[in-house]
Amino acid sequence: MRIGVLTGGSDCPGLNAALRAIVRKGVQSYGDSVVGFLDGWDGVLHDRALELDIPAVRGTLPRGGTILGSSRTDPLTAPDGPRRIAETLRNRGVDGLIVIGGINTLTAAAVLADRHGVPCVGVPKTIDNDIHGTDYTVGFNTAVTVATETIDRLHTTAESHKRVLVVEVMGRSSGWIAVHAGLAGGANCVLVPEFPFDLDRVCGHVESRFQATYSPIVVVSDSALPASGEVDLTGLSGIGEWLGREIERCTGHEARTTVLGHIQRGGTPTPYDRWLATRFGLHAVDAVHEGDWGAMVAVHGASVERVRLADAVSRGKRVDASLYADNEIFFG
Amino acid sequence: MRIGVLTGGSDCPGLNAALRAIVRKGVQSYGDSVVGFLDGWDGVLHDRALELDIPAVRGTLPRGGTILGSSRTDPLTAPDGPRRIAETLRNRGVDGLIVIGGINTLTAAAVLADRHGVPCVGVPKTIDNDIHGTDYTVGFNTAVTVATETIDRLHTTAESHKRVLVVEVMGRSSGWIAVHAGLAGGANCVLVPEFPFDLDRVCGHVESRFQATYSPIVVVSDSALPASGEVDLTGLSGIGEWLGREIERCTGHEARTTVLGHIQRGGTPTPYDRWLATRFGLHAVDAVHEGDWGAMVAVHGASVERVRLADAVSRGKRVDASLYADNEIFFG
């Protein structure tokens, strides 16, 4: 068979590991050839691609980013998009397309597969971990690890100076990185979009932490909001900076905000992400050979299985109350 | 309530994180007191213990090892063991005992709970990951991470010199560390006790790797064996050194063996292990309050649930053929 593959959306660690696994499995186990489209869906729309053989993916396992490039191009809103996608695949002789992406990229794959007959199989990747039907997505473990290491480093400043330390982590409409890194890093308060926060309670945790021991560390998702509603972020870098100022105002303690930003999605993937990406890649090739279009590979415990793309992207996966309650035990 | 806790067997990263979570949850959420027995079951047999309040566990989240100490003492073989265990707990006013351990420590807990009426709840920890009923055990993720980082480092030597590099990793009767670190580290051959190996095939992978690119890296569990049966390890550090010599003999290529040893179980736990240990600790306290004796906390996907200790320790969890087949795709 001839397999196509693309990586869409923001880059994250583990994409190259998945590409390498697809090529090794396709070429060695099945005798396939593999073509990689450049810059996500954009490369399929405009027929920009390169052949991926085994030497092309050698040495890429520990490397972050994606050798194919990426983009946020949406083939569903591009003029005549689905037809052009199908045409490129036909012209290239592609029998099945493995789409590695987050919720937007995979939503397009679901629609193309289910409504336009495009032979797609999905691989979920996003540091946000907000995709249903899989325990984890590729890139999430690395992002949590980077965020936790940062919180570890801030503890020593917290011990030595009297300052509230606010850490803003990523999480587009979900708080997965915040709750995991907050729990693992020993944060004294964790704020996520799923549970709008009460500023007075946050300040209460800050005060009680100061009383019990040393300076508090507050972790906040960049999409978290107070229960009182929208806030004006004009002239601010984001909710983290806003929160730092409000905490200063209501507690009188100096606050410093660190915005983690892009370093959460860069660098070498953790061993878990390499393992997950590799196994996802291997099993996606099996799905192509079974013609299981519209499927997404997913991890359940230690097993890689399949779910339907359409279900996985039907709504965002959110932090539930029970997990958040586990975080709250360590507040203050 | 009054909660007892012990850590048994070999130390591993995440034990302190579990202890901290037990104390925080017990004291803050339930108003419990917590007593920690020293050196595993030995501390219960001889009534050696210390009170664990919140200051006692402060700052321990990122620290490996266990502040309680550990031992391999088996209360079932100790003279009059079960009675002495029960007596210490009664004298100390302990309502429930949280037993953090590997397969031997938890087997004792299962027998004491089910046959002797000792109120035990189990928390699975071992770098070997060989306990049934849970996707992962505390310490495994860290061990895989250390092993993978070592393999990463060896790749550069493999690229610069013509030598077979053999890495011996831990795995008492199971190959979990080997298959995970081997896959994540890009090993060219992975040998585990579940699948006795054929030396000629190993040498074949070594040769084909040399032909395709640069020097091969072979990962071997310290309990792996050739299909031809037992080997004589007299005067050798272990199977890794034996394998290196045999590969030299049959391929003519120089081989160097690295034995990872204790560094796999030391140091700061990874964020995943801290998260897992913390959630296990929290949920074990709930189990105590529900009087769910003979239960073990377990992780299934992203959820912490409960299984029966007796089932979990009834037999070792082994690497299955499907996971090993995923490794084999990258051999040679």
Add this chain to the structure above:
Amino acid sequence: MRIGVLTGGSDCPGLNAALRAIVRKGVQSYGDSVVGFLDGWDGVLHDRALELDIPAVRGTLPRGGTILGSSRTDPLTAPDGPRRIAETLRNRGVDGLIVIGGINTLTAAAVLADRHGVPCVGVPKTIDNDIHGTDYTVGFNTAVTVATETIDRLHTTAESHKRVLVVEVMGRSSGWIAVHAGLAGGANCVLVPEFPFDLDRVCGHVESRFQATYSPIVVVSDSALPASGEVDLTGLSGIGEWLGREIERCTGHEARTTVLGHIQRGGTPTPYDRWLATRFGLHAVDAVHEGDWGAMVAVHGASVERVRLADAVSRGKRVDASLYADNEIFFG
């Protein structure tokens, strides 16, 4: 003898390693006792201190921050400061005071020693590395390592997306972290306060990098300025954000700024910083026993020697043209 010690200024990795060495050397080699003043000069002014014996410093070698706390209190501007300092030391029976600090803290020590007869010996620490007479200061190597690891992570985003990545690192009036981390991290442009930058040339490097390969990474000290003079940072987090906007304006490429902030001064010290801090601590105790007041320990190559505090703090140490020229070879 009785030795006093304090840590002043911002915290940085290695302070505890120095304290531990002072206690070990003083107590074991000389039979001294050691008293640690809390929160820098503030603790001497107000006579707040704790006894430091060997158990008090056990386990602190790898821990960032300072167990003594720190402050920016200046004893020279405090009312009747020098007299109160001398009085506390006399009342406590302190024969010599080891002052661990950056340029402000050590300037006070120099004045107190040279003009007021206070028996001070200095140990240079600051992530900024801006103290004369020593090759390096405690904390600098760790800060460079953290900054370089961040740049490493950003390279993968640079490879996958078309964006200018700006990294703002610390450096109060000197560019040491920027030039070291920029060189080690493979930055495509490095801007430091010693050499005011020309925005057009920066944009030229950005363009030529895009043409040659993938997205550029620009490292900027938080005290760097354009040659055209002061800039208006109202509503901006700092020069990094300003630079990102200007690059967007003049090149048309999207830019993202990461502000490293406090994580550069937190966490476990690198082995080099532990080694340096330990040797500085040991040799400072020797200086006390020789009554070498007004001396500062310093590293020259692999040797620890002594210089005069007054010389060391007489002016800031700056990046010279030859070192900056080495960076420039990799611009664009």
Add this chain to the structure above:
Amino acid sequence: MRIGVLTGGSDCPGLNAALRAIVRKGVQSYGDSVVGFLDGWDGVLHDRALELDIPAVRGTLPRGGTILGSSRTDPLTAPDGPRRIAETLRNRGVDGLIVIGGINTLTAAAVLADRHGVPCVGVPKTIDNDIHGTDYTVGFNTAVTVATETIDRLHTTAESHKRVLVVEVMGRSSGWIAVHAGLAGGANCVLVPEFPFDLDRVCGHVESRFQATYSPIVVVSDSALPASGEVDLTGLSGIGEWLGREIERCTGHEARTTVLGHIQRGGTPTPYDRWLATRFGLHAVDAVHEGDWGAMVAVHGASVERVRLADAVSRGKRVDASLYADNEIFFG
């Protein structure tokens, strides 16, 4: 000009960083061309080489090993070696040869430059740090960092179990890695070849450490020996294993030996090693353009300068008594 370059001896982190710097400086600043000989002196003897332009070295800065390969071939003992070396360089039009290597590789360069008129400039690299005239060699800082991280990990096992932990580190006839990593890692005894050890004193340190706190960690160079003379290592992996057995015998405590081996020379270089290798590479190109044959680049403090190759290799650089005495303060 036309510059040749080779990397000889064992691989170590930072070689690629040096090659990249040589190419960037030569091509960009001087308009040179660069040819890289394969596998050390072997590639010059047999005229095996590849052109090194800027794309050839792109992305290699953080990668360990050497893209040129290496060998221990000695051109002075090869038949008609010096003449063949000169001939290859002449045929290739090479004006100057940059030799990156340890003591053996650089000894050959010194002889070829001084006695045979071969235009050589040296760059010192070796994890052993045993080359005179330079504070540090490329690769040493990374080796110390890896060794220290390992000792850090073993501390948690030492805290949890009653066992003597012996760590064998590299150091061919010098103890630099041992004294640096031992000091930075908080070892309780450090044994180096420069100071033959007394087993009874070692066992005394072991006992006193057990009494004071928890289990001791003993760091030993693989070339260290007891003062009593040679030992029989038949059937043992090395001096570390021998020492573990002797400590068990004389103290009765269980001992475990970890042999670090090749991981000390693999993996990504630390920021310091990248900085050093880069600056060495840049300055070596200057030396070539000045025709300073027989020179070696060297670091003195923060400056890169030049010394004579012949002096640098005239004898090994050894750990001196003062540095070792600093280690001894922490024994026991």
